[in-house]
Amino acid sequence: MSIESLVKPHIAKLEPYQPGKPVEELERELGITGAIKLASNENPLGPSPKAVAAMRAALDGVNRYPDGGSFRLRAKLAARLGVEPGALVFGTGSDGILEFLAKTFLGPGDEAIYAWPSFAMYPIVVNGSGATSVTVPLDDGLAHDLPAMRRAIGPRTRLVFVCNPNNPTGTSVGAAAFDRFVESLPADLVLAVDEAYVEYARRPDFPDALAWAKRRPGTIVLRTFSKIYGLAGLRVGYGVGDPELVGFLERARHPFDVGLLGQIAAEAALDDLEHVERARRLNGEGMDFLVRELAALGLETWPSDANFVLARVAGAGRAANGRAVYEALLREGVIVRPMGGFGLTEHVRITVGLPEENARLVAALRKLRAEGRA
Numbered sequence: 378m379s380i381e382s383l384v385k386p387h388i389a390k391l392e393p394y395q396p397g398k399p400v401e402e403l404e405r406e407l408g409i410t411g412a413i414k415l416a417s418n419e420n421p422l423g424p425s426p427k428a429v430a431a432m433r434a435a436l437d438g439v440n441r442y443p444d445g446g447s448f449r450l451r452a453k454l455a456a457r458l459g460v461e462p463g464a465l466v467f468g469t470g471s472d473g474i475l476e477f478l479a480k481t482f483l484g485p486g487d488e489a490i491y492a493w494p495s496f497a498m499y500p501i502v503v504n505g506s507g508a509t510s511v512t513v514p515l516d517d518g519l520a521h522d523l524p525a526m527r528r529a530i531g532p533r534t535r536l537v538f539v540c541n542p543n544n545p546t547g548t549s550v551g552a553a554a555f556d557r558f559v560e561s562l563p564a565d566l567v568l569a570v571d572e573a574y575v576e577y578a579r580r581p582d583f584p585d586a587l588a589w590a591k592r593r594p595g596t597i598v599l600r601t602f603s604k605i606y607g608l609a610g611l612r613v614g615y616g617v618g619d620p621e622l623v624g625f626l627e628r629a630r631h632p633f634d635v636g637l638l639g640q641i642a643a644e645a646a647l648d649d650l651e652h653v654e655r656a657r658r659l660n661g662e663g664m665d666f667l668v669r670e671l672a673a674l675g676l677e678t679w680p681s682d683a684n685f686v687l688a689r690v691a692g693a694g695r696a697a698n699g700r701a702v703y704e705a706l707l708r709e710g711v712i713v714r715p716m717g718g719f720g721l722t723e724h725v726r727i728t729v730g731l732p733e734e735n736a737r738l739v740a741a742l743r744k745l746r747a748e749g750r751a
């Protein structure tokens with residue numbers, strides 16, 4: 378008997394997730410200090426001070442299990458969103474909600490549709506359930522091709538993911554295209570709209586997916602406290618949707634997905650609208666700066682409604698590939714995300730940081746450019 382022979386074939390086929398190295402470890406290996414991380418779309422302002430204070434006050438209570446129903450967080454968020462408490466489900470990040478969706482709706486023989494390149498968790502949860510991933514390439518502007526996704530729906534389709542704004546391209550779809558797409562969907566499939574970056578979106582015609590979640594059964598909107606709320610390390614995400622659908626996801630989850638500190642911090646963060654507004658403003662200014670400066674370096678970028686921007690830094694008279702630029706930037710103490718794993722071999726994804734961090738990234742790229750390395 379070998380362990381391997383016992384492993385489910387669809388699990389054996391998966392590639393383990395490659396975690397990035399901790400910043401301290403990279404610094405040690407490269408012999409540098411003061412590196413900045415613009416790689417994981419985190420809030421550079423940090424968490425809300427109110428969330429930190431609330432957690433401090435709660436530390437002595439962590440011998441207790443968390444509230445399995447997230448009662449207070451649920452009530453506050455439901456009131457904020459104008460939904461009933463039963464329309465919400467909480468998970469260990471919105472990654473957790475993706476897992477519940479796969480567990481509830483997918484198995485061998487089923488299909489789930491998503492765009493590609495898009496969020497790396499979709500293949501992990503779909504393929505991990507034994508179902509088949511049907512990927513639909515982004516259009517020429519690296520945005521969701523919703524008509525093509527509609528055409529990809531077949532008799533085995535159970536679940537469709539729309540990531541808006543899309544990670545890793547930052548592109549978004551507007552209300553007209555989105556509404557047309559949702560109206561065209563058959564009733565017997567689940568639509569999951571991943572809005573991890575919705576709070577950053579600036580286009581005036583950004584779709585109202587929440588309105589669809591209240592109207593179309595089988596619709597769920599995924600949101601998170603990891604991005605603009607600055608609580609990525611706590612792992613709190615949620616889904617808002619049709620209470621019937623949410624009720625099934627509640628069966629698929631574990632009793633204590635969201636920890637005690639996570640619930641308390643998320644609740645306090647919801648009350649700190651000023652912090653959210655500050656993060657939004659800072660991001661808008663940083664985005665405008667980066668887009669302008671990258672253009673001045675002759676680098677192509679894509680319009681982003683999120684807190685990161687995709688840039689083509691290699692090819693045609695430049696470095697060989699995005700990986701080379703990523704590694705050269707590392708040596709300058711600036712960590713970005715190479716995109717080769719998404720088939721975007723000439724690109725890197727840059728998270729908008731603090732003003733001085735953005736300036737440092739631009740200065741590092743300018744230096745590499747002058748040396749013919751970007």
Ligand SMILES: *Cc1c(COP(=O)(O)O)cnc(C)c1O
Pocket residue numbers: 418469470471472473496540543544571573600601602603604609612613614
């Ligand atoms: C970051 C991100 C998430 C959120 O992940 P969490 O598990 O909530 O930290 C979800 N979807 C997309 C597209 C993301 O980029």
